Every structure is written in structure tokens, then in C-alpha cells.
Amino acid sequence: MNAFVDPVGMAGHSGLTKGEVLLRVDNVSLSFGGVKAITNISFDILKGEVRAIIGPNGAGKTSMLNVINGFYHPQEGTITWRGQVRRKMRPYEAASHGIARTFQNVALFKGMTTLDNIMTGRGLKMNKNFFWQCLHWGPALNEEIEHRRKVEEIIDFLEIQAIRKTPVGRLPYGLQKRVELARALAMEPELLLLDEPMAGMNLEEKEDMSRFILDVNQQFGTTIALIEHDMGVVMDLSDRVVVLDYGRKIADGPPEEVQSNQDVIDAYLGVPH
Amino acid sequence: MFYREAGQYKTSYAADQQIFPIRQDRIGIAVILVIALLLPLAASEFMLSAIAIPFLVLALATIGLNILTGYAGQLSLGTGAFMGVGAYSCYKLVTIFPEVNVIVHILLSGTFAAAAGVVFGLPSLRIKGLYLAVTTLAAQFFLEWCFIRIPWLYNYNSSGAIEVPGREVFGTLITGPAASGTARYYVVLAIVVVMTLLIKNLIRGRVGRQWMMIRDMDIAAELMGVRPLIAKLSAFAVSSYVCGVAGAMFVFFYLGASEPAVFSITLSFQVLFMAIIGGLGSLVGSFFGAAFIWILPILLRVGLPALGVDVAAETVFQVAQMVIGALIIFFLIVEPHGLARLWAIGKEKLRVWPFPYA
Numbered sequence: 001m002n003a004f005v006d007p008v009g010m011a012g013h014s015g016l017t018k019g020e021v022l023l024r025v026d027n028v029s030l031s032f033g034g035v036k037a038i039t040n041i042s043f044d045i046l047k048g049e050v051r052a053i054i055g056p057n058g059a060g061k062t063s064m065l066n067v068i069n070g071f072y073h074p075q076e077g078t079i080t081w082r083g084q085v086r087r088k089m090r091p092y093e094a095a096s097h098g099i100a101r102t103f104q105n106v107a108l109f110k111g112m113t114t115l116d117n118i119m120t121g122r123g124l125k126m127n128k129n130f131f132w133q134c135l136h137w138g139p140a141l142n143e144e145i146e147h148r149r150k151v152e153e154i155i156d157f158l159e160i161q162a163i164r165k166t167p168v169g170r171l172p173y174g175l176q177k178r179v180e181l182a183r184a185l186a187m188e189p190e191l192l193l194l195d196e197p198m199a200g201m202n203l204e205e206k207e208d209m210s211r212f213i214l215d216v217n218q219q220f221g222t223t224i225a226l227i228e229h230d231m232g233v234v235m236d237l238s239d240r241v242v243v244l245d246y247g248r249k250i251a252d253g254p255p256e257e258v259q260s261n262q263d264v265i266d267a268y269l270g271v272p273h
Numbered sequence: 274m275f276y277r278e279a280g281q282y283k284t285s286y287a288a289d290q291q292i293f294p295i296r297q298d299r300i301g302i303a304v305i306l307v308i309a310l311l312l313p314l315a316a317s318e319f320m321l322s323a324i325a326i327p328f329l330v331l332a333l334a335t336i337g338l339n340i341l342t343g344y345a346g347q348l349s350l351g352t353g354a355f356m357g358v359g360a361y362s363c364y365k366l367v368t369i370f371p372e373v374n375v376i377v378h379i380l381l382s383g384t385f386a387a388a389a390g391v392v393f394g395l396p397s398l399r400i401k402g403l404y405l406a407v408t409t410l411a412a413q414f415f416l417e418w419c420f421i422r423i424p425w426l427y428n429y430n431s432s433g434a435i436e437v438p439g440r441e442v443f444g445t446l447i448t449g450p451a452a453s454g455t456a457r458y459y460v461v462l463a464i465v466v467v468m469t470l471l472i473k474n475l476i477r478g479r480v481g482r483q484w485m486m487i488r489d490m491d492i493a494a495e496l497m498g499v500r501p502l503i504a505k506l507s508a509f510a511v512s513s514y515v516c517g518v519a520g521a522m523f524v525f526f527y528l529g530a531s532e533p534a535v536f537s538i539t540l541s542f543q544v545l546f547m548a549i550i551g552g553l554g555s556l557v558g559s560f561f562g563a564a565f566i567w568i569l570p571i572l573l574r575v576g577l578p579a580l581g582v583d584v585a586a587e588t589v590f591q592v593a594q595m596v597i598g599a600l601i602i603f604f605l606i607v608e609p610h611g612l613a614r615l616w617a618i619g620k621e622k623l624r625v626w627p628f629p630y631a
């Protein structure tokens with residue numbers, strides 16, 4: 001499994017070392033018409049950590065991820081990526097900057113097999129032109145095979161060999177979530193955003209998924225931002241936790257500290273403001 | 274029993290990624306190609322000219338539409354017009370540069386259709402589904418209007434039609450009224466086979482995956498680095514290119530002469546129906562669909578009298594139309610992946626036969 005670890009490929013895109021600030025969000029506010037989804041939020045994500053983002057339903061967690069990968073553009077605030085203030089960018093640019101994600105509601109390519117879904121994650125790294133593609137021969141074939149090899153490593157890593165050629169639409173939900181993780185990993189991201197990767201899973205599936213997330217973080221050094229409702233999982237996996245409620249940040253710190261924070265307890269118990 | 278992949282182990286990713294990984298499929302395709310090559314020995318001039326040639330050309334047009342609608346998920350009703358662009362471009366090229374090989378012109382004419390496709394594909398960046406279909410409909414009517422109203426396109430012929438001049442390749446006449454069915458058939462077969470192969474390659478590589486990403490989940494596609502502009506417009510370009518070549522061949526190797534009405538909305542729908550019945554997102558389905566819609570009526574017309582059933586030609590035509598209409602409804606509701614899916618299910622059954630649960 002360790003053969004998959006490519007010290008240059010996976011971990012060190014930016015040359016940042018563990019513990020340096022990879023991404024910082026400053027005073028970001030986002031609203032949809034009258035609805036304020038995010039109000040004046042600031043936090044940072046350090047290289048190599050697992051950063052949990054938690055909060056009750058509708059707190060603005062998913063919106064936060066959407067801001068980070070360029071799908072939403074905040075009305076106020078700045079995003080600093082690898083030490084540089086980021087201009088407004090499209091999602092495909094964020095992807096090419098090394099940000100990958102999974103979705104709260106599985107967003108796989110339903111008409112394709114598991115293998116092809118994961119291969120899509122390699123798209124940005126493939127560059128053989130149209131005419132070679134038509135021939136599917138020579139450089140294009142070599143490129144295809146080289147990336148297939150990488151994809152097979154990910155398939156082995158996530159233990160999904162048996163469903164390689166299965167159209168993803170036919171897979172049970174838990175496996176779909178796993179394929180989605182595989183697809184994101186295939187991008188070899190520097191920052192991996194996971195939006196409720198364990199929602200709707202049974203205990204065993206959750207345990208597997210937790211193990212995979214930890215392995216990704218520890219073996220490949222991938223920085224992870226994780227949205228999760230299961231507090232047990234959050235406590236086990238994350239280095240630091242940021243808590244949102246009604247679009248505002250109400251706590252930020254190590255899991256134990258956050259767990260005993262009175263504001264957080266109130267937010268989860270629904271104490272009126 | 275005989276259709277099995279058991280024992281055919283793949284020892285390399287290259288072997289696993291062949292077009293036909295299963296040996297029986299390779300044998301099947303070889304047999305079909307041999308039959309196709311030998312067909313002129315057995316077939317009459319009528320079979321070649323009225324059945325085989327238009328079938329191949331329409332199958333190619335269906336592949337063109339399938340690229341856009343089946344693979345990239347952008348519904349188009351402008352196929353007929355894009356075919357027309359190919360046909361008129363080819364006609365102009367052939368008359369302006371008479372000394373150049375007509376096959377070169379056929380292949381070049383697709384690029385004009387591709388350009389038209391890109392222009393009319395631009396709205397796809399903003400709108401989807403039915404609304405996009407309406408804009409392609411606008412393309413259909415606008416281009417059709419051009420074919421009628423711009424006399425330069427048909428060299429100011431008083432008939433308003435384009436007439437294919439005779440052209441030779443390697444000393445054999447392949448276009449025009451005097452060209453033999455056999456010669457035209459081989460040219461069409463070669464172009465269709467080669468283009469199908471190239472498209473198949475495109476689809477199983479990075480470009481094809483991008484199209485399918487946009488089709489299946491455009492938001493996720495963009496978040497994974499696909500630029501919607503490039504993915505969609507390339508689908509429009511390639512699709513229209515293929516349709517354009519098919520359109521040029523339709524006139525140059527099948528009709529021999531044509532007027533604007535050939536490339537009307539009726540043709541767009543005919544090709545769309547072929548794609549639906551054959552199966553959206555399947556190349557082999559494109560051939561099934563074209564065969565079904567083109568050949569069924571002819572078989573009925575020729576076959577029923579041969580069986581002693583005496584029916585009028587119009588009745589046969591209407592019956593065929595009704596059967597096709599009913600099937601389209603059936604496929605849209607029950608099996609959106611068309612005949613190709615039934616074929617795949619059949620093969621899957623065959624693989625495990627005689628043990629249904631193996």
C-alpha cells in the first residue's frame with residue numbers, strides 16, 4: 001500500500017511543510033438574496049491537518065466548502081491559498097490548484113463505471129491532444145495506461161476491486177460514497193474537502209470510511225476539511241474543529257475544547273439566541 | 274456456453290482496455306466486416322444503393338448526434354441542418370476545386386459543419402435541456418433558410434438543387450449518376466468504419482470522459498477541472514463534423530442530387546429516432562437504430578409481397594411509421610438505452626447461460 005505514496009506527487013504540491021497555513025478565510029460573508037448563509041467567518045486550515053467543520057443543519061457548512069472551491073463567490077472577505085490572496089476563480093481553476101471534494105449528496109457520474117469515474121479524477125493530469133486521443137495509440141495509450149495504474153492503486157487502497165467495472169448507479173449507497181472518495185483521491189489533491197462522507201452509513205461502513213480518511217491524511221499527508229455530524233467520528237479524526245451556527249462561527253479549537261464549549265452545547269441543543 | 278470470457282485473463286491494462294476485450298466479440302466484429310466487404314458480390318445494385326449505402330450514412334449521422342446527445346447530454350434538433358452544411362460545403366468545394374480528390378472534400382466539408390455547430394452550440398453554455406433543443410431548432414430553420422435563399426450555395430442552379438458531378442478516385446468513378454453502386458458502397462463503408470473507430474477511441478479516452486462528466490453531473494465535472502466551455506463546444510464541434518461528413522456522403526453517394534427539403538427537420542427527427550431506438554450513448558446502438566428505421570420499412574415493402582401478403586405501398590409505409598412511433602414511446606418509457614441495452618442484456622444472459630444465477 002505504501003508503494004502508492006509518492007512523496008512528491010501527493011504531499012508536496014506547494015512545498016509547504018506540515019503545520020503551515022495552507023488556506024485562510026478572512027471575514028467571509030455570503031448571502032443569497034436575503035438569506036445570509038455565512039456571516040463574517042474567519043478560520044484557517046493548516047497543511048497536513050484534519051480540520052472538521054461542524055454545526056447544526058443549515059449552519060452554512062456546505063456553503064463554506066462551496067466558497068473554498070470557487071463554486072460560490074462571497075460578497076465580502078478574502079481567501080488566502082498557499083500564502084496568496086486568491087482572486088475570484090471558477091471551480092475548475094480551484095481544481096487545478098489542488099482542491100478536490102466529495103459531495104453531501106453523492107454526485108458521481110451515474111452513466112459510467114467505477115473505473116471510469118475514478119479515471120475522471122486524472123483528467124487534469126492528462127494532456128495528450130485530440131488527435132492522439134482519436135488514435136488511442138502511442139502517447140495517448142501510454143498516458144491512459146499510466147493513469148490507469150494510478151487509479152488501480154487507489155482502487156486497491158480503498159478495497160473496491162470487485163466493483164471496478166460496475167456502473168456506479170447500481171452500487172449501494174455506502175460504496176458510492178467510497179467511489180466518490182476514490183475519484184477525489186485520484187486528483188491527488190493538496191486539500192481534500194469531504195462533505196458528510198459518512199452520512200447514511202451503517203457502523204461498519206463508518207469505521208471503514210474513518211480508517212480510509214485517516215490513512216489518506218497520514219500516509220499521503222493530504223490536508224482534509226471534513227464536515228461531519230457524528231461527534232464520535234469528529235473527535236476521533238480531527239485535529240481542530242470549527243463550529244458554525246446560523247452562518248456564524250461560534251467556536252474554533254481542538255475537539256475536546258470545542259466539545260465542552262457552552263455555546264456549542266447550546267447550539268446543538270437548540271437553545272434560543 | 275460459447276459466449277464466455279472465462280479463461281481469457283487480462284495480464285496488462287493495455288489488454289484490458291482494448292475496444293473488444295472479449296474474444297468472441299472480436300470474432301463477431303471480424304465476421305461482420307468480412308460480410309460487409311463481400312456484400313457487393315451477393316447484393317444487387319438496388320440493395321447496395323437503396324439499402325446499404327443510406328444505412329451506413331445514416332448510422333454515421335446517428336453516431337454524430339449520439340456524441341452530442343448521448344455522450345455529452347446536449348439535446349439537439351439541428352442534425353438535419355448540420356448534415357446540410359456538410360453537403361452544401363462539399364458541393365461548393367467540389368465545384369471550386371474540381372481537381373482535388375473528392376474524398377478530401379468530403380472530409381473537409383465536415384469542418385464547416387463543425388464551425389456551424391460551435392456557433393449554434395454557444396447557447397449551451399447558459400441553457401440546458403429543452404431550451405437548448407429549441408435553440409438548435411432555430412439553427413435548423415435558419416440554416417435551412419440559408420440553403421434556400423443563398424443561391425451561391427447551389428451555384429445559381431435554376432432548379433435550386435445541387436447536382437453531384439462525376440468524380441474519379443484512382444480511375445474509378447465514385448460520384449455522380451454513372452458511378453456504380455459497388456464503388457460508392459466501398460467508399461462509404463471505408464469512411465464510416467474508420468470514423469466509427471476514431472470516435473470510439475475518442476469516447477473511451479479523456480475527451481469522451483469529459484463529455485460524459487458534463488452529461489451526468491455538470492457541477493461535479495466543473496469541480497473536477499472540466500471547463501464546461503471546452504467540453505460542450507468540443508462535443509458540438511465533433512458531433513457536427515461527423516454529421517457534416519454524413520450529410521455530404523448522403524448527397525454525394527446516395528441521393529446524387531438534392532434540394533434544401535432533404536435537410537429539413539424531418540431528417541433531424543429521423544436521426545434522433547435512430548439514436549433513441551438504437552440507444553443514446555452507444556455506438557453499436559447507432560447502427561441498430563439506423564438499421565431498424567431505414568431497413569424495416571423496406572423489408573416490409575419487399576418482404577410482405579414475397580410472403581404472398583398483398584398490401585399497398587402506402588399501407589406498408591404507414592404501418593412502419595406506426596411501429597416506429599410505438600417503439601419510440603416504448604423505449605423512452607421502458608428502456609432509454611434502446612436496442613443497444615437489450616443487446617447488452619442479451620449478451621450478459623448468454624454469458625451465464627445455462628445457469629441464470631451464475
Ligand SMILES: Nc1ncnc2c1ncn2[C@@H]1O[C@H](COP(=O)(O)OP(=O)(O)OP(=O)(O)O)[C@@H](O)[C@H]1O
Binds near residue numbers: 036037057060061104
Ligand atoms: N444556492 C442557494 N440558494 C439559496 N440559499 C442557499 C443556497 N445554498 C445554501 N443556501 C442556504 O444557506 C444556508 C446554509 O446552507 P448549507 O447548505 O451551507 O448548510 P449546511 O450547514 O451544509 O447544512 P446541512 O447540515 O443540512 O447540510 C441555508 O439556510 C440554506 O438554505
Ligand SMILES: [Mg+2]
Binds near residue numbers: 063104195
Ligand atoms: Mg451541508
